[in-house]
Amino acid sequence: MNTYKLRILFVAVCTSLMFVQCGNDDDNILIIEDEPVAIDFSGDWTQEDSMGRPGINTVFSGSDDVKNDFNSRIPTDRASFQPIFQNTLELYHDVYAMSLGIPVEDLDYEANILTLDAATFTTVLAQFDALQVAPNAPTTYFDGTNALTGRNLNDDVIDISLTLMFGGMTGTRFDGNNGTPQLTSDGVGLGDRTFGSFPYLNTPN
Structure with missing residues (x-):
C-alpha cells in the first residue's frame, strides 16, 4: 500500500470514528450511524512500524x-x-x-x-x-x-x-562543564506548558 493510499485510509478511519460506537460483544461488529458493520480481519497482515522509546x-x-x-x-x-x-x-x-x-x-x-x-x-x-x-x-x-x-x-x-x-557514571561526563561539550541535553525545554488539561499547548507567540 503506497503513501497516498495510507493517507486516504487514515482520513477515512478518522472520519468514521466520529460516528462509531462499540457493542458489548466480541463479534467484530462496529455500530456506525446506528447500523452494524462487520470488520474483516482476514488476509495477511504485516507490521510496518512499532512505537517504543522515542528515538x-x-x-x-x-x-x-x-x-x-x-x-x-x-x-x-x-x-x-x-x-x-x-x-x-x-x-x-x-x-x-x-x-x-x-x-x-x-x-x-x-x-x-x-x-x-x-x-x-x-x-x-x-x-x-x-x-x-x-x-x-x-x-x-x-x-x-x-x-x-x-x-x-x-x-x-x-x-x-x-x-x-x-553522561557516564555520574550523568555529567559530557554535560558542557569543565571543558566538555554539551552532549547530555538537546537544549529544548518543556516551554510554558502545564499538564493540567489536554492538549498541553504552549502559549501562542
Missing part, C-alpha cells in the same frame, strides 16, 4: 534497511540488533575523540548512571524497546532513583536518553 531506532539503527527491519519485529525478536546498537553507541564516542584529535580508546563509552555497560545498555535498548509500566512504582522515565517505570508527561525523554548515552 531509539532512529539513533542507533544506522541505516534505513536496519530501521525497517527493526520496526517489523516484535520486541522479543530483536536480539540480533544489539551488536548494531553497541557499534553505533561506541562510534558516537569515537567520532568525538577524533574531533579532538585524541586516540579513540581514550574516550570509550563509560557505564552510565544505571551502571549499565555498553553491551548491557544496548541489549536493553534493542530487546526492550517498549514502554514498560511498573504499577507499584512512580511512573517515570528516570527521576534519579526510579528508571524506566513508565513515562511521565513532563519527563524529558531525549535528555534522559542522551544522559544515559554520554
Whole structure:
C-alpha cells in the first residue's frame, strides 16, 4: 500500500470514528450511524512500524534497511540488533575523540548512571524497546532513583536518553562543564506548558 493510499485510509478511519460506537460483544461488529458493520480481519497482515522509546531506532539503527527491519519485529525478536546498537553507541564516542584529535580508546563509552555497560545498555535498548509500566512504582522515565517505570508527561525523554548515552557514571561526563561539550541535553525545554488539561499547548507567540 503506497503513501497516498495510507493517507486516504487514515482520513477515512478518522472520519468514521466520529460516528462509531462499540457493542458489548466480541463479534467484530462496529455500530456506525446506528447500523452494524462487520470488520474483516482476514488476509495477511504485516507490521510496518512499532512505537517504543522515542528515538531509539532512529539513533542507533544506522541505516534505513536496519530501521525497517527493526520496526517489523516484535520486541522479543530483536536480539540480533544489539551488536548494531553497541557499534553505533561506541562510534558516537569515537567520532568525538577524533574531533579532538585524541586516540579513540581514550574516550570509550563509560557505564552510565544505571551502571549499565555498553553491551548491557544496548541489549536493553534493542530487546526492550517498549514502554514498560511498573504499577507499584512512580511512573517515570528516570527521576534519579526510579528508571524506566513508565513515562511521565513532563519527563524529558531525549535528555534522559542522551544522559544515559554520554553522561557516564555520574550523568555529567559530557554535560558542557569543565571543558566538555554539551552532549547530555538537546537544549529544548518543556516551554510554558502545564499538564493540567489536554492538549498541553504552549502559549501562542
